[in-house]
Amino acid sequence: xxxxxxxxxxxxxLPADVALHARPAxxxxxxxxxxxxxxxxxxxxxxxxxxxxxxxxxLGADGGSTVRVRADGADAETAVRALENCLRTIR
Amino acid sequence: xxxxxxxxxxxELAEGCRELAAQVAGDDVRIEAAGGGPDGRxxxxxxxxxxxxxxxxxxxxxxxxxxLGSSILTARHxxxxxxxxxxxxxxxxxxxEGALAAAVTAxxxxxxxxxxxxxxxxxxxxxx
Numbered sequence: 001x002x003x004x005x006x007x008x009x010x011x012x013x014l015p016a017d018v019a020l021h022a023r024p025a026x027x028x029x030x031x032x033x034x035x036x037x038x039x040x041x042x043x044x045x046x047x048x049x050x051x052x053x054x055x056x057x058x059l060g061a062d063g064g065s066t067v068r069v070r071a072d073g074a075d076a077e078t079a080v081r082a083l084e085n086c087l088r089t090i091r
Numbered sequence: 092x093x094x095x096x097x098x099x100x101x102x103e104l105a106e107g108c109r110e111l112a113a114q115v116a117g118d119d120v121r122i123e124a125a126g127g128g129p130d131g132r133x134x135x136x137x138x139x140x141x142x143x144x145x146x147x148x149x150x151x152x153x154x155x156x157x158x159l160g161s162s163i164l165t166a167r168h169x170x171x172x173x174x175x176x177x178x179x180x181x182x183x184x185x186x187x188e189g190a191l192a193a194a195v196t197a198x199x200x201x202x203x204x205x206x207x208x209x210x211x212x213x214x215x216x217x218x219x
Contacts, residue, residue, distance in 0.1 A: 022111075022114050022115060023114050023115060025115060026114065026115030026116055026117065026195050026198075027117075029115075029195055030116075030117070030195060030198055030199050033195075033196070033199045033201075034199060052192075052212075052216075053115060053191055053192050053195045054188055054191065054192055054213055054216035055216065057191075058216065058217070058218065
Protein backbone atom coordinates (compact mmCIF):
# COMPACT_ATOMS: atom_id res chain seq x y z
CA UNK A 1 0.00 0.00 0.00
CA UNK A 2 1.31 3.45 -0.88
CA UNK A 3 1.87 5.73 2.04
CA UNK A 4 -0.09 8.96 2.18
CA UNK A 5 2.28 11.93 1.91
CA UNK A 6 1.99 14.07 4.99
CA UNK A 7 4.25 16.91 4.06
CA UNK A 8 5.23 18.65 0.86
CA UNK A 9 7.40 21.66 0.09
CA UNK A 10 8.30 23.71 -2.94
CA UNK A 11 10.04 26.96 -3.89
CA UNK A 12 8.21 29.10 -6.39
CA UNK A 13 9.24 32.31 -8.12
CA LEU A 14 6.45 34.86 -8.47
CA PRO A 15 5.87 36.38 -11.91
CA ALA A 16 8.08 39.47 -12.27
CA ASP A 17 5.16 41.88 -12.42
CA VAL A 18 2.90 40.40 -9.72
CA ALA A 19 3.43 41.04 -6.01
CA LEU A 20 1.60 38.95 -3.43
CA HIS A 21 -0.52 41.91 -2.38
CA ALA A 22 -4.21 42.80 -2.53
CA ARG A 23 -6.08 40.73 -5.11
CA PRO A 24 -3.36 38.09 -5.75
CA ALA A 25 -2.95 37.56 -1.99
CA UNK A 26 -6.72 37.13 -1.67
CA UNK A 27 -6.76 34.49 -4.41
CA UNK A 28 -3.84 32.61 -2.84
CA UNK A 29 -5.29 32.66 0.69
CA UNK A 30 -8.77 31.60 -0.45
CA UNK A 31 -7.26 28.64 -2.28
CA UNK A 32 -5.15 27.69 0.77
CA UNK A 33 -8.22 27.85 3.04
CA UNK A 34 -9.80 25.03 1.03
CA UNK A 35 -7.24 22.47 2.24
CA UNK A 36 -7.20 20.61 5.54
CA UNK A 37 -3.41 20.61 5.90
CA UNK A 38 -1.43 23.31 7.71
CA UNK A 39 0.33 25.54 5.16
CA UNK A 40 3.19 27.97 5.69
CA UNK A 41 4.59 30.40 3.14
CA UNK A 42 7.99 32.00 3.63
CA UNK A 43 9.66 34.84 1.78
CA UNK A 44 13.19 35.75 2.86
CA UNK A 45 13.21 35.58 6.65
CA UNK A 46 9.46 36.10 7.01
CA UNK A 47 7.01 33.25 7.49
CA UNK A 48 3.21 33.39 7.32
CA UNK A 49 0.24 31.10 7.78
CA UNK A 50 -0.96 30.73 4.17
CA UNK A 51 -4.58 30.77 5.39
CA UNK A 52 -4.22 34.19 7.05
CA UNK A 53 -4.70 37.08 4.64
CA UNK A 54 -3.13 39.65 6.96
CA UNK A 55 -0.09 37.43 7.57
CA UNK A 56 0.39 36.85 3.83
CA UNK A 57 0.06 40.58 3.11
CA UNK A 58 2.69 41.14 5.81
CA LEU A 59 5.22 39.00 3.93
CA GLY A 60 5.81 41.81 1.48
CA ALA A 61 6.50 39.33 -1.33
CA ASP A 62 7.27 41.46 -4.39
CA GLY A 63 7.06 40.44 -8.02
CA GLY A 64 9.92 38.14 -9.04
CA SER A 65 10.70 37.09 -5.47
CA THR A 66 10.94 33.44 -4.51
CA VAL A 67 8.60 32.04 -1.89
CA ARG A 68 8.64 28.65 -0.21
CA VAL A 69 5.34 26.87 0.40
CA ARG A 70 5.26 24.03 2.92
CA ALA A 71 2.20 21.96 3.75
CA ASP A 72 1.71 19.36 6.48
CA GLY A 73 -1.29 17.05 6.50
CA ALA A 74 -3.10 14.42 4.46
CA ASP A 75 -3.76 16.67 1.45
CA ALA A 76 -0.35 18.40 1.57
CA GLU A 77 0.82 17.30 -1.86
CA THR A 78 -2.40 18.39 -3.61
CA ALA A 79 -2.32 21.69 -1.74
CA VAL A 80 1.26 22.54 -2.68
CA ARG A 81 0.63 21.64 -6.31
CA ALA A 82 -2.50 23.80 -6.45
CA LEU A 83 -0.81 26.73 -4.72
CA GLU A 84 2.19 26.46 -7.02
CA ASN A 85 -0.10 26.64 -10.02
CA CYS A 86 -1.89 29.63 -8.48
CA LEU A 87 1.36 31.53 -7.86
CA ARG A 88 2.81 30.78 -11.28
CA THR A 89 -0.27 31.92 -13.15
CA ILE A 90 -1.47 34.71 -10.86
CA ARG A 91 -2.30 38.00 -12.57
CA UNK B 92 -22.34 33.16 2.38
CA UNK B 93 -21.97 35.52 5.34
CA UNK B 94 -22.52 39.18 4.43
CA UNK B 95 -20.55 42.08 5.87
CA UNK B 96 -21.65 45.61 6.80
CA UNK B 97 -18.95 48.25 7.26
CA UNK B 98 -20.13 51.10 9.49
CA UNK B 99 -18.06 54.26 9.54
CA UNK B 100 -18.57 57.88 10.49
CA UNK B 101 -17.32 58.71 7.01
CA UNK B 102 -19.05 57.56 3.82
CA GLU B 103 -15.70 57.68 2.01
CA LEU B 104 -13.96 55.60 4.66
CA ALA B 105 -16.69 52.93 4.58
CA GLU B 106 -16.69 52.87 0.77
CA GLY B 107 -12.88 52.74 0.52
CA CYS B 108 -12.73 49.90 3.00
CA ARG B 109 -15.47 48.07 1.09
CA GLU B 110 -13.49 48.47 -2.12
CA LEU B 111 -10.32 47.05 -0.54
CA ALA B 112 -12.17 44.11 1.04
CA ALA B 113 -13.92 43.31 -2.24
CA GLN B 114 -10.59 43.31 -4.03
CA VAL B 115 -9.17 40.54 -1.83
CA ALA B 116 -12.41 38.59 -1.41
CA GLY B 117 -13.79 38.68 -4.96
CA ASP B 118 -17.28 39.44 -6.16
CA ASP B 119 -19.24 36.67 -4.45
CA VAL B 120 -19.35 38.14 -0.93
CA ARG B 121 -21.85 40.85 -0.15
CA ILE B 122 -19.90 43.67 1.46
CA GLU B 123 -22.00 46.76 2.14
CA ALA B 124 -20.76 50.20 3.12
CA ALA B 125 -22.86 52.22 5.58
CA GLY B 126 -20.95 55.42 6.22
CA GLY B 127 -21.87 58.93 7.21
CA GLY B 128 -24.86 60.53 8.90
CA PRO B 129 -28.39 61.04 7.56
CA ASP B 130 -27.35 64.39 6.03
CA GLY B 131 -24.34 62.86 4.26
CA ARG B 132 -21.90 64.51 6.64
CA UNK B 133 -19.73 62.76 9.23
CA UNK B 134 -21.84 60.64 11.57
CA UNK B 135 -23.78 57.41 11.63
CA UNK B 136 -27.27 56.69 10.38
CA UNK B 137 -29.37 53.85 11.72
CA UNK B 138 -31.43 53.85 8.52
CA UNK B 139 -28.35 53.48 6.31
CA UNK B 140 -26.95 50.67 8.46
CA UNK B 141 -30.29 48.91 8.65
CA UNK B 142 -30.70 48.99 4.85
CA UNK B 143 -27.11 47.74 4.43
CA UNK B 144 -27.84 44.82 6.79
CA UNK B 145 -30.82 43.80 4.69
CA UNK B 146 -28.72 43.95 1.49
CA UNK B 147 -25.92 41.91 3.10
CA UNK B 148 -28.24 39.19 4.38
CA UNK B 149 -28.34 36.10 2.17
CA UNK B 150 -29.54 33.84 4.97
CA UNK B 151 -26.12 32.71 6.27
CA UNK B 152 -25.55 35.53 8.71
CA UNK B 153 -24.40 39.15 8.78
CA UNK B 154 -21.24 40.53 10.35
CA UNK B 155 -21.18 44.17 11.47
CA UNK B 156 -17.92 46.02 11.76
CA UNK B 157 -17.77 49.58 13.09
CA UNK B 158 -14.99 52.15 13.12
CA LEU B 159 -15.42 54.10 16.37
CA GLY B 160 -17.70 54.79 19.32
CA SER B 161 -21.16 55.68 18.14
CA SER B 162 -21.03 53.45 15.05
CA ILE B 163 -20.81 50.54 17.48
CA LEU B 164 -23.71 51.92 19.54
CA THR B 165 -25.79 52.26 16.38
CA ALA B 166 -24.95 48.66 15.43
CA ARG B 167 -25.92 47.39 18.90
CA HIS B 168 -29.30 49.08 18.75
CA UNK B 169 -29.97 47.60 15.33
CA UNK B 170 -29.06 44.10 16.50
CA UNK B 171 -31.81 44.35 19.11
CA UNK B 172 -34.35 45.01 16.36
CA UNK B 173 -32.93 42.51 13.84
CA UNK B 174 -35.77 40.19 12.86
CA UNK B 175 -34.26 38.14 10.02
CA UNK B 176 -34.01 34.36 10.49
CA UNK B 177 -30.24 34.61 9.97
CA UNK B 178 -27.96 35.77 12.78
CA UNK B 179 -26.21 39.11 12.93
CA UNK B 180 -23.20 39.85 15.12
CA UNK B 181 -20.79 42.70 15.80
CA UNK B 182 -17.09 41.92 15.58
CA UNK B 183 -14.76 43.54 18.09
CA UNK B 184 -12.04 44.13 15.53
CA UNK B 185 -9.90 46.80 13.85
CA UNK B 186 -11.87 48.31 10.97
CA UNK B 187 -9.65 47.83 7.91
CA GLU B 188 -7.76 44.68 8.89
CA GLY B 189 -10.90 43.11 10.34
CA ALA B 190 -12.88 43.85 7.18
CA LEU B 191 -10.28 42.27 4.90
CA ALA B 192 -9.79 39.19 7.06
CA ALA B 193 -13.56 38.72 7.47
CA ALA B 194 -14.24 39.21 3.76
CA VAL B 195 -11.73 36.64 2.58
CA THR B 196 -13.02 34.16 5.18
CA ALA B 197 -16.63 34.76 4.18
CA UNK B 198 -15.62 34.24 0.54
CA UNK B 199 -14.73 30.59 1.14
CA UNK B 200 -18.15 29.91 2.67
CA UNK B 201 -17.12 29.96 6.34
CA UNK B 202 -19.73 30.16 9.13
CA UNK B 203 -20.61 33.42 10.89
CA UNK B 204 -18.63 32.23 13.95
CA UNK B 205 -15.53 31.71 11.80
CA UNK B 206 -15.94 35.06 10.04
CA UNK B 207 -16.28 36.85 13.40
CA UNK B 208 -13.18 35.04 14.65
CA UNK B 209 -11.19 35.98 11.52
CA UNK B 210 -12.08 39.64 12.08
CA UNK B 211 -11.23 39.55 15.78
CA UNK B 212 -7.94 37.68 15.18
CA UNK B 213 -6.87 40.72 13.17
CA UNK B 214 -5.82 42.37 16.46
CA UNK B 215 -2.85 39.99 16.42
CA UNK B 216 -1.57 40.93 12.97
CA UNK B 217 1.54 43.06 13.28
CA UNK B 218 2.67 45.42 10.57
CA UNK B 219 6.38 45.46 11.39
